[in-house]
Amino acid sequence: xxxxxxxxxxxxxxxxxxxxxxxxxxxxxxxxxxxxxxxxxxxxxxxxxxxxxxxxxxxxxxxxxxxxxxxxxxxxxxxxxxxxxxxxxxxxxxxxxxxxxxxxxxxxxxxxxxxxxxxxxxxxxxxxxxxxxxxxxxxxxxxxxxxxxxxxxxxxxxxxxxxxxxxxxxxxxxxxxxxxxxxxxxxxxxxxxxxxxxxxxxxxxxxxxxxxxxxxxxxxxxxxxxxxxxxxxxxxxxxxxxxxxxxxxxxxxxxxxxxxxxxx
Numbered sequence: 162x163x164x165x166x167x168x169x170x171x172x173x174x175x176x177x178x179x180x181x182x183x184x185x186x187x188x189x190x191x192x193x194x195x196x197x198x199x200x201x202x203x204x205x206x207x208x209x210x211x212x213x214x215x216x217x218x219x220x221x222x223x224x225x226x227x228x229x230x231x232x233x234x235x236x237x238x239x240x241x242x243x244x245x246x247x248x249x250x251x252x253x254x255x256x257x258x259x260x261x262x263x264x265x266x267x268x269x270x271x272x273x274x275x276x277x278x279x280x281x282x283x284x285x286x287x288x289x290x291x292x293x294x295x296x297x298x299x300x301x302x303x304x305x306x307x308x309x310x311x312x313x314x315x316x317x318x319x320x321x322x323x324x325x326x327x328x329x330x331x332x333x334x335x336x337x338x339x340x341x342x343x344x345x346x347x348x349x350x351x352x353x354x355x356x357x358x359x360x361x362x363x364x365x366x367x368x369x370x371x372x373x374x375x376x377x378x379x380x381x382x383x384x385x386x387x388x389x390x391x392x393x394x395x396x397x398x399x400x401x402x403x404x405x406x407x408x409x410x411x412x413x414x415x416x417x418x419x420x421x422x423x424x425x
Contacts, residue, residue, distance in 0.1 A: 187219045189223075189251050190208075190220065190222050190223075191224070191245075191253045192207075192224040192254045193225045193226070193232070193253060193281070194230070196229065199226045199381040200381070201348060201349075203357055203378075207222065210376075213369065214367060214369045224391075232256075235386065239387070240386065245288035249288075253288075253291070255278065255281050255293065257277070257278060258270065260297060260298075260308065261274040292321055292322070295324050295360065296308075305328065322363060323363075334413075341355060355411045368416055372405055379395035379398050380396035380399050
């Protein structure tokens with residue numbers, strides 16, 4: 162009888178850390194960007210893939226975005242610093258205007274883009290959060306190669322974790338690339354899944370293994386620069402799930418990024 166009681170007590174005690182860990186495993190992520198972030202609801206796809214990869218995690222996301230918004234505009238509007246002061250985030254994903262810092266020299270925001278990223282990352286770190294730069298893409302391989310070179314140089318200079326989504330898109334098999342981005346440069350659902358998967362791989366250091374469950378994200382048409390998305394009205398949600406072949410293409414494209422994140 163005594164042995165049975167002791168065994169039961171040991172079972173209860175051994176289960177306590179797991180229960181406590183489950184309660185504490187909350188990951189809060191803020192996404193700051195523009196339509197390249199809110200089209201197809203990148204935060205929702207990110208949460209779905211993260212939780213499928215890390216079953217013990219509960220992911221909560223928030224978003225500050227507006228079509229065509231620059232990081233400098235997010236800083237000048239004051240909403241980013243206000244939100245960082247008011248709420249706690251483990252990760253803050255920073256997305257600059259598409260293609261920056263590769264852009265025409267006569268486009269003034271391009272010159273300011275590195276400093277804006279530096280200032281945004283500093284604000285995130287001051288709030289005891291981890292900044293992650295979501296670098297975007299160019300359609301032509303040669304332009305993407307130059308963009309990735311500049312992204313890599315700036316990331317080393319700023320010492321900021323960077324997810325080069327554009328480079329990952331170029332690693333997708335040519336017959337699959339048309340499923341990633343529409344003609345105007347916005348991501349298709351599979352492009353958003355690739356970005357979300359690459360972010361998860363960087364943040365966790367683990368390559369997502371299985372096809373994640375269906376993700377239902379809001380269909381954003383317009384967002385205010387100064388108000389978190391959770392407080393704004395959106396269209397009905399749309400649901401997406403990549404097919405097995407598409408998911409294999411995504412995983413193959415981000416395998417390098419997951420390895421690099423794990424090594425660093």
